[in-house]
Amino acid sequence: MTRRNSRQQHLTLRDVSEASGVSEMTVSRVLRNRGDVSDKTRAKVIEAAKRLGYVPNKIAGALASNRVNLVAVVVPSLSNLVFPEMLAGVDEALADTDLQPVVGTTGYDPEKEERVLFEMLSWRPSGVVIAGLEHTEASRAMLANAGIPVVEVMDVDGDPVDAAVGISHWRAGYQVGTEIAARGYKRVGVLGTKMDGDHRARKRIEGLERALAEAGIEIVDQVAYSGWSGFAKGREMTAAMLDRTPDLDFIFYTNDLTGAGGLLYAWAKGLDVGGTLGMAGFNAFTLLDGLPLKLATVDSRRREAGQVAAKIIAGTHVFEGDDRRVELTPTFLPGDTMRPV
Amino acid sequence: MTRRNSRQQHLTLRDVSEASGVSEMTVSRVLRNRGDVSDKTRAKVIEAAKRLGYVPNKIAGALASNRVNLVAVVVPSLSNLVFPEMLAGVDEALADTDLQPVVGTTGYDPEKEERVLFEMLSWRPSGVVIAGLEHTEASRAMLANAGIPVVEVMDVDGDPVDAAVGISHWRAGYQVGTEIAARGYKRVGVLGTKMDGDHRARKRIEGLERALAEAGIEIVDQVAYSGWSGFAKGREMTAAMLDRTPDLDFIFYTNDLTGAGGLLYAWAKGLDVGGTLGMAGFNAFTLLDGLPLKLATVDSRRREAGQVAAKIIAGTHVFEGDDRRVELTPTFLPGDTMRPV
DNA sequence: ATGAAAGCGCTAACAC
DNA sequence: GTGTTAGCGCTTTCAT
Secondary structure (H helix, E strand, C coil): CCCCCCCCCCCCHHHHHHHHCCCHHHHHHHHHCCCCCCHHHHHHHHHHHHHHCCCCCHHHHHHHHCCCCEEEEEECCCCCCHHHHHHHHHHHHHCCCCCEEEEEECCCCHHHHHHHHHHHHCCCCCEEEEECCCCCHHHHHHHHHCCCCEEEECCCCCCCCCEEEECCHHHHHHHHHHHHHHCCCCEEEEEEECCCCCHHHHHHHHHHHHHHHHCCCEEEEEEEECCCCCHHHHHHHHHHHHHHCCCCCEEEECCHHHHHHHHHHHHHCCCCECCCEEEECCECCHHHCCCCCCCEEEECCHHHHHHHHHHHHHCCCCCCCCCCEEECCCCEECCCCCCCC | CCHHHHHCCCCCHHHHHHHHCCCHHHHHHHHHCCCCCCHHHHHHHHHHHHHHCCCCCHHHHHHHHCCCCEEEEEECCCCCCHHHHHHHHHHHHHCCCCCEEEEEECCCCHHHHHHHHHHHHCCCCCEEEEECCCCCHHHHHHHHHCCCCEEEECCCCCCCCCEEEECCHHHHHHHHHHHHHHCCCCEEEEEEECCCCCHHHHHHHHHHHHHHHHCCCEEEEEEEECCCCCHHHHHHHHHHHHHHCCCCCEEEECCHHHHHHHHHHHHHCCCCECCCEEEECCECCHHHCCCCCCCEEEECCHHHHHHHHHHHHHCCCCCCCCCCEEECCCCEECCCCCCCC
16 A cells, blocks of 8 residues: 655646636636636636646635535434435535535434534534534534534424424424324324434424323333334334233334334234224335335424525525524324324 | 624634643644643643633644545435445444545536536545446546545446445346346346436346346346335336236346335235245345345445445555455345245 | 744735 | 735644
């Protein structure tokens, strides 16, 4: 393995300037389309830049202009589908701008989040999009003092540093609870993750519990699993739960993937899914469209959250009033796995 | 309006220097753990930096040191699961280093890719991870002249600019073809995307065609769909194809999600999936584990590709020989949807 | 172990 | 329309 030259020989504005016989300043103007430059000069510069293969140095440009076209996006993980989806929303909305996302992951660890934030803020990004509202005091202080727009996404149940975009997971859970009650289910099981940092899943369950309690319905069984949420996990846990508590008439999953696993399991077993046994998941993953039975779910609108967050950073979002909080509506989709009201 | 205020309210090394009574240079040394500094001085500096909430300016640092801890990652899209998965691999492997991924998407458009690359290279990243081997001449030139490690991932069928990591999609397709032939299937249908920029899916089909041709098997029906690959698409297309060509005995899907859609459809219809009707997808999406029937598939090892790519950039990957190409083996997984040999 | 000076490659501000 | 000058906030280098 050869060691590269420690100091890279990149071309500079000066090289283009010399090759074109135009001053560095004018070269800079041409390359940024700024200010008036004659067509003749412009042509000379562009030709020279292209011929030499000049690539500008944004580091120097950013330092001089105090402008950085980077947007920091901080998420717990890229393995849970919801975060890439939110990121895709950010990316989509930034495509119209000259902003570029920089991604950092925290592994659901607040201390790691703090380090990642520090790291990213030291690049002086134009804005920060960060998942969730729960951060360390130090993280909140950094964000508050950064002097840039900060958008906390995918949750609005809490106190944002600056702006917040997303659904209320508590209210979404509450709504599922009322729908369960309205349909006459009585013995509910809950299947969720036990991940500490997953505040959103916790809030969903809390909302659900409240709605059920208000309707006098008890949660008769509850399991928290650890590890990755997929069909297999949903399948196993559902089998175990139905085994242990056979008279359940409803199962709520905090995640569509485990829900779909449970659904396929119950369906294959010949249980009356959607009749005597109700089921609901959460998130409305598009990729599940086309299952033989459509799982009841709630659209958590993470993609839109990403889009709106990006627009806030880009300065193109218009807030209603002066509340920098955008609460999206978590559409409830009954699918085929809950009986009619 | 003073000059300083009009620019920004960020703290500088000078502020920490003044607050601690230590020279800027020594403050810089402390904050980077470089060179010898007395414990007493170090403590003073750290205290001041923390108290003031100092966040270093990496832009200035990068300009002065000519070192940037950013890694450019360029992918066609974030909506196709394979790319976030590869990105997760990159992220994982970079977690041990001080490198940080910057993501750019191209929308499968070579011209957009060119612009995105130019943009990213102007940040002088420490390396580039880019999906695929097909790029415009200008893109290849930029990459070749960047003077940094460039890793083309998720494909090795072609001529890399620098390093390449991934499977051969052609050979993976070929292998599926031989497995189909070995199991005595005779009338094969192929269901793929018609997306122009999806070279990998194309190569898989080409490899498959070759293997089948060598075995004297014909592809009797083929459909190319456009749009997003999900269960629903696989379901629809499968229904349509079986309707049109009822005597098919095998369907190959270039994507697991469409495959799973087809599988669930056929299974619900009571077709003898895995017996008279064989099926195979591609990619081995973990999230599908737990389907009532396991779809035959091929692990395209995109996560590992991302990990290895990141290690190459970080300089911790050891190549075998002096070939900067790492060909991963695309494990064939027969699942339950192909009859025994 | 610490400090002073020079300058990284670019752009803001101002001159012409 | 084009050029000149003076930094941006750090790190390198060299001195002490």
